[in-house]
Amino acid sequence: MIADELLALAHAVGEPRRELVILAEGNVSARLDDERMLVKATGSSMVAATRDDLVECRFAPILExxxxxxxxxxxxxxxxxxxALxxxxxxxxxxxxxxxxxLHAVVLTSGAAAACHTHPVSANGILCSDRAPLLTAGALFPDQIVVLGTRTLLVPYVDPGLGLGRLMRHELRVFADRHGALPKLVWLQNHGMFAIGADPAECLRITEMADKVARILAGALAAGAPTFLPDSVVDRIDGREDEDVRRAALAAR
Known part of the structure; x- marks a missing residue:
């Protein structure tokens, strides 16, 4: 059941050792159909969330x-x-x-089936600096491409609410028009990140890989400067048959 999958995602990203969220930070969601979604209630802890903390909402009042x-x-x-909420x-x-x-309504009505919003210590250390654009400047290692795709999106800071919802919708449309699909990951400057997946399990994989990307980028910056993979290598990895097999295997777990 989708509610159980969503709670499993919330509990996983809420584990304190992961440093992805603390207190009542972050939220998760899943599309139920073209008219409704499940989304975490405000003030609820991810790691301790229960069925009562998942709210079934209609898209229409939010989109209106x-x-x-x-x-x-x-x-x-x-x-x-x-x-409206x-x-x-x-x-x-x-x-x-x-x-x-x-934000969840925007993401889920743009073609996604699930979303996970977190505030990782690793990512925010970069997102709260002038080096934030490096998070979307290229791929650093092959598994990043397998899980996150060839491109991610960076959205400038806007206070959570109406303005951020509108900006996210605009940025997702521009990205999809340019690249033919939604990004797997959206970095929110001075804020956190949004994993966009086909189901809650994919959102967890995306979140875990994004956390690794941020940690490796921080390490590269501490050592000198990041060396991104050439575009030709990125495209080859993205299109390799054996990598498609790995993607399928990950999705089947």
Whole structure:
């Protein structure tokens, strides 16, 4: 059942030793159908999340707010966001969805089936610096390409809420138009990252690999400067038959 898969993802990324989230940071989601999603409630701990912490929401009220040119950030605008999130709940007695449910609605209606948002110590050490663009500058090692694809996306900082939801939607559309598919990973400057997958299990693999990428990049920067793989090598690895077999094997676990 998708709720169990989503909780397994939340518990995995919430493990303190991983340093991906602490306290009530982060959220997970999964698309139920074209009209609904499950998303973690605000204030809930990932590692301790239960079924009561997953809120079933309809996309329509959230997308209508994003599309409303009269809606704005701050003050009464923030109140409208809160109202839309509460109205989106299928069960009006359910907990309040996280404000980042806006991002999850955008991702899940853009073609993804699941998403995982975390604030890794490793990634934020770079995302909170002037070296953040290096996270999307190229691939450092082969397994990065196998799990994350050939390109990831960096989104400039915007406060979580309406503005970030709109910016994320725009950036995902531009990326998909340019590359023919959504990114597996979105880095959010001064904030964290979003894993975008076909299911919660893929979101965990993406999150784990992104954490490794950030750690290796930090190590390369400490040693001197990162050496990215040439584009020809990246394209060859991405298209190799044996790497497709590895992807399939990972997905089957």
């Amino acid at each position: 707010l994003l599309d409303d040119p009269r809606a704005f950030e701050g003050g009464e605008g923030d109140a409208r966001v809160a109202e 509460l109205a989106s709940r299928v069960d009006q007695a359910a907990k309040r969805p996280s404000v980042e449910a806006l």
